[in-house]
Amino acid sequence: MGETLKDVRRARLSVALVFAVHGAVTGTFVSRIPWIKDQLDLSPGQLGLALVFPAIGASLAMPLAGRIVHRAGARAALQGLLSLWCLSLVLPAFSPNLVVLCLSLFVYGATSGMSDVAMNAQGVEVEERLGRSILSGLHGMWSLGGLVASGFGVLAAHQQVDARAQYTVTALILVVLAQVVSRGVLDVRPTTDQEVPPRFALPPKESLVIGLVGFCAVFAEGASMDWSGVYLRDITGASASTAAACYTAFAATMAVARLAGDAVVRRLGPVRTVRVGGVVATVGGLLVVLTRSPYAAIPGFALIGIGIAVVVPLAFAAAGRAGSNPSQSIAGVATITYTSGLVAPAVVGGIAQSSSLTVSFAVVTLLAAALVPSATAMRHRKETGSPAGAGSLEPTG
Numbered sequence: 001m002g003e004t005l006k007d008v009r010r011a012r013l014s015v016a017l018v019f020a021v022h023g024a025v026t027g028t029f030v031s032r033i034p035w036i037k038d039q040l041d042l043s044p045g046q047l048g049l050a051l052v053f054p055a056i057g058a059s060l061a062m063p064l065a066g067r068i069v070h071r072a073g074a075r076a077a078l079q080g081l082l083s084l085w086c087l088s089l090v091l092p093a094f095s096p097n098l099v100v101l102c103l104s105l106f107v108y109g110a111t112s113g114m115s116d117v118a119m120n121a122q123g124v125e126v127e128e129r130l131g132r133s134i135l136s137g138l139h140g141m142w143s144l145g146g147l148v149a150s151g152f153g154v155l156a157a158h159q160q161v162d163a164r165a166q167y168t169v170t171a172l173i174l175v176v177l178a179q180v181v182s183r184g185v186l187d188v189r190p191t192t193d194q195e196v197p198p199r200f201a202l203p204p205k206e207s208l209v210i211g212l213v214g215f216c217a218v219f220a221e222g223a224s225m226d227w228s229g230v231y232l233r234d235i236t237g238a239s240a241s242t243a244a245a246c247y248t249a250f251a252a253t254m255a256v257a258r259l260a261g262d263a264v265v266r267r268l269g270p271v272r273t274v275r276v277g278g279v280v281a282t283v284g285g286l287l288v289v290l291t292r293s294p295y296a297a298i299p300g301f302a303l304i305g306i307g308i309a310v311v312v313p314l315a316f317a318a319a320g321r322a323g324s325n326p327s328q329s330i331a332g333v334a335t336i337t338y339t340s341g342l343v344a345p346a347v348v349g350g351i352a353q354s355s356s357l358t359v360s361f362a363v364v365t366l367l368a369a370a371l372v373p374s375a376t377a378m379r380h381r382k383e384t385g386s387p388a389g390a391g392s393l394e395p396t397g
Contacts, residue, residue, distance in 0.1 A: 003129060003186060007186070008126060008129040008130060008186070010184045011122075011125075011126050011129075011184055011185050011186045012126050012130065012134060013184065014181055014182060014183065014184030014185045015119060015122050015123050015126055015138060015185055016137070016138055016141045017141070017177075017181035018078065018082060018119050018122070018178070018181055018182055018185065019119060019123075019138045019139065019141040019142040019145065020141045020142065020144060020145030021082065021086070021145060021174055021177050021178050021181060022082065022085065022112075022115060022116065022119060022142055022145065023141070023142035023143060023144065023145030023146035023147075023149070024145040024146065024148065024149035024170075024174060025085055025086055025089050025112070025149070025171075025174060026112075026146050026149075027145065027146035027147060027148065027149030027150035027151075027153065028089060028149045028150070028152070028153055028166070028167065028170050028174075029089055029092065029108070029167075030146075030150060030153070031149070031150040031152075031153020031154055031156075031157065032093070032153055032156070032157060032163040032166065032167070033047070033051075034157070035093075035157065035163040036092055036093065036095075036101070036163065039163070040095070040096075040097065040098060040101060042098065046098055049098075049102070050098060050101050050102050050105055051105070052342065053102045053103075053105040053106045053108075053109060054105045054106070054108055054109030054112065055109060055338055055339075055341055055342035056106060056109065056342065057105070057106040057107060057108065057109030057110035057111075057112075057113065058109040058110060058112055058113030058116070058334075058338045059113065059335050059338045059339050059342065060110065061109070061110035061111070061113045061114050062113040062114060062116070062117055062331045062334050062335045062338065063331050063332075063335060064114060064331075065077075065081070065113070065114040065117035065118060065331045066117070066328035066330075066331050068081070068114065068118075069117075069118055069121060073187055073188065073189050074118070074121065074122055074125065074185065074186060074187060074188035074189075075182065075183075075185050075186070075187040075188075076187075077118050078115070078118040078119060078122055078182050078185055079178065079179060079182045079183075081111065081114045081115035081118050082115045082118070082119070082178040082182060083175050083178050083179065084111040084115070085108075085111040085112050085114075085115040086171050086174040086175045086178055087171055087175060088104075088107050088108040088111045088112075089108070089167050089170065089171040089174070090164075090167050090168050090171050091104035091105075091107060091108060092104045092105060092108060092167070093163045093164040093166075093167040093168075094164055113334065113338060116334060117330050117331045117334050119138075120135070120316045120320075120330050120334070121320060121330050122185050122186065122188075123135050123138045123316070123317075124316065124317055124319075124320030124321070124330065125186050125188050125320075126185075126186060127317060127320075128320075128321075129186070132262070132266055133261075133262045133265035133266055133270070133317070134262055135262075135313035135314065135316055135317045136258050136259075136260075136261030136262045136264075136265060136309070136310040136313040136314070137258065137259055137261065137262045138313065139258045139261075139309075139310075139312065139313045140255055140256075140257075140258030140259035140260075140261065141259075143251070143254060143255035143258055143259075144255060144259070147251070147252075147255060149170075152170075153166070207319045207329045207330075207332035207333045207336075208332070208336070209374070209377045210315050210318045210319050210333050210377045210378070211315070211319075211332060211333040211335070211336030211337060212336065212374065212377075213274070213311065213315055213371065213374050213375070213377050213378065214311065214312050214315035214316075214333055214336060214337040214340070215336050215337060215339070215340040216311075216340075216367040216368065216370050216371055216374070217308040217311035217312055217315070217337075217368075217371065218312060218337045218338075218340040218341045218344070219340045219341075219343075219344040219347075219364065219367050220281060220285075220304055220308050220344075220364050220367055220368050221254075221305075221308055221341070221344075222340065222341045222344030222345055223344045223345065223347075223348045223360070223361070223364045224250055224301050224304050224305065224364070225247065225250065225251075226344075226345040226348070227345065227348050227349075227352075227357065227360070227361075228243075228246045228247055228250055228301045229243040229246055229247055230243075230357070231288070231297065231357050231361065232246050232294050232297055232298070234357060235292065235297075235356075235357055235358060236291075236292055236293060236294040236297050237292075237294075238294035238297075242294050242298075243294075245298070246294075246297070246298050246301055249298055249301065249302045249305075250301045250302060250304070250305045251305070253302045253303075253305040253306050253309075254305040254306070254308075254309045257305065257306045257309035257310065258309045258310060258313065261273075261309060261310035261313065264310070265310065265314065270314045270317070270318065270375075270378040270379070271375045271376055271378050271379055272375070273310060273314065273378075274310075274311055274314060274371055274374075274375035274378050275371070275372050275375040277306075277307040277308060277309070277310060277311055277371060278307060278368055278369060278370070278371030278372040278375065279307070279372060280303055280306055280307035281303065281304045281306075281307025281308050281368035281371065282307070282365055282368045282369040282372070283303055283307075284299070284300045284301065284302065284303025284304040284305075284306075284307060284368075285300065285304060285361060285362075285364055285365025285368050285369075286300070286365060287299060287300030287303065288300035288301060288304070288361050288365070289358055289361050289362050289365055304364075304368065307368060307371075308368065308371075311371060312337060314378050315333050315337065315378070316330055316333060316334070317378075318333075318377065318378045318379075319332065319333040347360075347363075348360040348361075348363075348364070351363060
């Protein structure tokens with residue numbers, strides 16, 4: 001394909017920084033959501049409605065990403081989509097009312113989803129060239145970028161900086177960074193015999209099972225992120241500060257597990273990694289459901305985070321190897337997983353309303369346990385996709 005080992009190593013660094021930039025946009029936005037709520041005087045229900053729109057926009061736009069990558073080439077598509085995603089950060093802060101905010105967040109989610117597909121497709125290509133797992137670490141870089149950016153957001157909020165100014169300055173900085181860091185990615189072009197993907201592609205059949213594995217993991221992630229604090233307050237009687245610390249523990253363990261995940265995948269392989277992760281997440285879920293102490297529930301949520309951390313990166317990697325068009329397959333899996341993130345908080349709330357939060361997290365635990373038998377969907381389908389696959393530019397070491 002014309003790339004040297006030096007080119008591929010450079011591409012690995014570039015795509016890692018791309019993931020960090022993408023995560024920084026999310027971290028910046030999330031850190032100032034309270035400002036948006038106060039600025040528009042939104043009720044909790046109105047804010048909840050608005051925050052559904054990023055997932056809707058992403059789910060609807062992701063199927064378009066394969067066509068864009070095919071037409072523009074991997075590098076140009078990634079540069080353009082990532083820059084649009086960075087610029088979309090400005091829109092929510094300048095929204096004058098709820099309707100405009102919902103439309104802004106729809107655009108925000110759409111550009112997020114398409115750039116997400118493009119960068120994961122690039123990650124799969126680099127992983128193929130290296131012949132060893134790197135996607136978990138890339139997703140760890142996304143988490144790291146988000147954590148750093150959210151820290152700056154907290155500082156800006158503490159200093160009472162207007163979010164419109166913060167979002168604008170941050171967006172401009174991130175656009176420049178997006179252009180710089182994406183220059184080193186692989187400029188993958190479609191082959192002459194590769195079928196042109198349709199303008200709006202439904203998930204390919206081969207990506208459906210992989211997507212369902214990702215669905216289970218993202219459902220557990222979304223439920224834990226949005227409801228762990230409430231669970232600790234309402235079920236275990238934890239203080240507000242202890243409940244807030246639970247999310248921090250969950251997010252931090254996921255980030256660390258993803259950064260360390262590639263070494264685990266290289267040792268165990270993707271199938272056994274997902275199985276072990278499913279067992280760990282299930283044990284965590286049982287701790288949450290069967291105890292009434294916050295000091296048992298917090299480690300339980302942390303174990304859920306560790307167990308599911310590498311599942312989505314491995315799902316993207318498996319999707320990239322499953323079909324003839326990696327971008328289209330990744331878009332299919334991403335659409336399914338984003339849908340899971342969309343429905344998880346609502347399903348957990350609905351079950352809690354009709355029964356209890358304990359029952360809700362019993363369902364989460366069952367979905368985590370489902371990762372164990374379904375892990376075979378992560379099996380490599382191409383020779384070059386194996387950790388020591390033929391054509392590797394670098395030994396697995």
